[in-house]
Amino acid sequence: QLSLFRLTTKRLFGTSHSSVDSKEMKKFQLLAHKWWDEEGEFSALHSMNDIRVPFIRDTLLSMSSNYHLGNPLSGVKILDVGCGGGLLSEPLGRLGASVTGIDPLEDNIRTADQHKSFDPVLAKRIQYKCSSLEEIVEESMETFDVIVASEVLEHVADLETFINSCSQVLKPEGSLFITTINKTQLSYVLGIVVAEKIIGIVPEGTHEWEKFVSPEELSHLLESNGFSVKTVNGMLYNPLSGSWSWVENTSLNYAVHAVKSGVQEQSSLTDAVPEVESEQPSATAGTAV
Numbered sequence: 001q002l003s004l005f006r007l008t009t010k011r012l013f014g015t016s017h018s019s020v021d022s023k024e025m026k027k028f029q030l031l032a033h034k035w036w037d038e039e040g041e042f043s044a045l046h047s048m049n050d051i052r053v054p055f056i057r058d059t060l061l062s063m064s065s066n067y068h069l070g071n072p073l074s075g076v077k078i079l080d081v082g083c084g085g086g087l088l089s090e091p092l093g094r095l096g097a098s099v100t101g102i103d104p105l106e107d108n109i110r111t112a113d114q115h116k117s118f119d120p121v122l123a124k125r126i127q128y129k130c131s132s133l134e135e136i137v138e139e140s141m142e143t144f145d146v147i148v149a150s151e152v153l154e155h156v157a158d159l160e161t162f163i164n165s166c167s168q169v170l171k172p173e174g175s176l177f178i179t180t181i182n183k184t185q186l187s188y189v190l191g192i193v194v195a196e197k198i199i200g201i202v203p204e205g206t207h208e209w210e211k212f213v214s215p216e217e218l219s220h221l222l223e224s225n226g227f228s229v230k231t232v233n234g235m236l237y238n239p240l241s242g243s244w245s246w247v248e249n250t251s252l253n254y255a256v257h258a259v260k261s262g263v264q265e266q267s268s269l270t271d272a273v274p275e276v277e278s279e280q281p282s283a284t285a286g287t288a289v
Contacts, residue, residue: 019162020104020132024155028084032107035085036115044237044244045087045151048179051235051244052150052255053091056177059231059257060146063175071096079144079169081133082152086112086126092148093125100144101128102136133165140169146177153180154211159221167225170260176227178256179235183212186251215250227258 034040061072068074074096080089083101085108093099093116103109109130116122129136147166156162166176181187213221219229235253237244 018132018134019156019158019165020134021155021157024157028105029107032085032105032111035087035108035111042085042087043242045084047242048150048235048237048244049088049091051246052088052177052179053095055233055255055257056092056146056148057095059177060175068096073097076145077143078146078148079140081147081149081166082155083112083128084108086115086128088148088150089126089128090116090119090122093122097125097146099126101126102131102133103128104130104132106130133162133169137165137168142169142171144170144174146170146175148177150177150179153178153213153218154208156211159213163221163225163227167227167260172260173262174260176222176256176258176260178218178258179253180218180256181212181253182251183214183217184251187212190252215254215256218256222256222258226261228261229256229258231255231257 031041035042037043038046057072060076072095073092076097078092078097078099080086080092080099080101083089083103086101089099089101089112101109101112103112109128112128116126116128147170149162149166153159153162170176215232219232222229232250233255234247234250235244235255236247236249237253
């Protein structure tokens with residue numbers, strides 16, 4: 001297994017323009033078998049599904065009049081980048097989407113594959129691949145309707161390369177969903193000092209503050225790579241209740257929805273699509289940018 005990790009690492013880092021960070025790989029290899037422990041190190045990611053899944057679902061439904069009851073995301077091709085053990089891929093698959101989950105760590109993919117095999121429906125809708133985003137660009141140009149990169153940006157080595165690669169594999173007018181951590185003094189104190197060192201809801205060493213990115217910087221990066229930023233929502237985790245909620249303040253965690261430009265510039269129709277009223281208005285509440 002160790003030799004396989006070395007081989008994977010060598011393959012991934014042979015290129016100077018990879019967004020994968022070898023130190024991050026080593027961190028997550030130690031936790032790969034714990035993804036589906038809802039009370040364990042990834043408990044906050046499990047409960048994040050309560051808001052990130054409706055956010056993705058409701059945003060996509062508001063942009064389309066063509067959906068199936070019971071399988072609202074039927075026919076939608078989603079790429080889940082940095083899928084880990086499949087915590088987000090599985091609920092998206094249950095909504096009817098065809099999901100490809102990629103992760104550079106073989107142990108994560110093994111865990112994800114094993115877990116989806118318990119559900120015959122998911123086994124057909126989801127496929128996992130041990131790969132970095134850059135490695136699939138050539139074979140997957142303009143392949144996906146949606147890309148999801150949830151809690152991934154704060155672990156990549158080269159953000160510019162990562163966003164550019166997202167643009168390449170996304171279809172024109174496709175959606176990109178990101179959740180990440182803002183680069184503020186508050187995120188350092190609460191996200192690293194308190195969360196990791198004091199109350200231990202995140203394993204120590206999981207995050208490096210230097211890799212956090214502000215919504216302003218991320219929006220600029222997205223726009224320079226052909227995206228139009230539609231929504232920025234603040235997210236807040238309550239460690240006492242173990243639950244997430246949407247907030248206006250983006251100084252800690254935040255979610256972004258951006259749309260790739262169409263073939264002939266950004267279609268004005270995209271902006272003109274009326275908002276569909278959601279059963280959970282909070283799921284898409286936020287500040288439109």
